Amino acid sequence: MCLPRIILFLIVCHIVEEMKAQQEKLTLEPTRSFVLQKDVYPFYPTPWHYHPEYELVLVVKSTGKRTVGDHVERFADGDLLFIGPNLPHAYQNDPIYYQNDPSLTAEAIVIHFDENFLGKDFFNLPEMIPVKQLFKKSRFGFKVLGHTRQHVERIMTEMHAMSGHQQIISLLQILELLSLTEEYKLLVRPGFIQDYALSSNDQLTKIHEFIMANFRRYMSLAEVAKEANMSVPSFCRFFKSSTRKTFSTFLNDIRIGYACKLIVEDRYTISQICYESGFNNLSNFNRLFKKLTDKTPLQYKHLVTQLAEVG
DSSP states (O other), rough: OOHHHHHHHHHHHHHHHHOOOOOOOOOOTTOOEEEEEEEEESSOOOOOOSSSSSEEEEEEEOOOOEEEEEEEEEEEEEEEEEETTTTOOEEEEEEGGGGTTTTOOEEEEEEEEEEETTTTGGGGGGHHHHHHHHHHHHGGGGOHHHHHHHHHHHHHHHGGSSHHHHHHHHHHHHHHHHOOOEEEEEEHHHHHHHHHHOOOOHHHHHHHHHHHHHHTSSOOHHHHHHHSSEEEEHHHHHHHHHSSSSSHHHHHOOOOOOOOHHHHTTSSOOOHHHHTTTTHHHHHHHHHHHHHHSHHHHHHHHHHHHHHOOO
């Protein structure tokens, strides 16, 4: 596969993944009751995803933007979150991390655990009531602050050198600290939780398939809302909470991604690609293309040609 095809593949995958959070299946070793791992990457490879396990994630090193539910915020070294089950989230590093600079690494310590990892009834014990309340708060994403953050960071950093039973004790100590602290911030608005719980993957898939089948022609917001059996305001709220984008922004992203594909295939002029991709105005096409790719269509075409010659 030559380099331009790789670039195209990444663009298309990114656009499609924006539509729907991917369910992540975590692997638990037979000798372990929960996951404890230290990750070191050139950049965080986490897409928009969710999983049924609770997650504690400590950013050891790197900067960027993270999204939890409908909350978007920058992160940096020391950022610490507690994320509840099935809450979609993603970490995206700053652009400099994607430029193959060996001096930059994205490092994190991550803990995943199921609510029953110590037995079905352990957290139903009377002594565990504060932790059960913590679990409820984690549905909204729980950012840890102040001295509590420093204390938990120290414990998480030391856990790798501990024996198995010591790690369990340390995790319980962390949960106790988080259940008692007032040094925290909830991230996700209650309306998102309600909308996300009520939304169905089948419905999102149906909308996605309709858009993908019709994006090359004019599509009104009212038409897509009707296809989803919603009023226009309800559809706008549902679509934004599910994809983190307005319908028009998402549609333009799909069209520009398709235009990139046509440029790589080199079968049409730039003007023809504009109309083949669903745009009816060349200047608007050029403006949106540069906004998404940081290049005009012609500059992108030249880059693809140069990379093909190198490949």
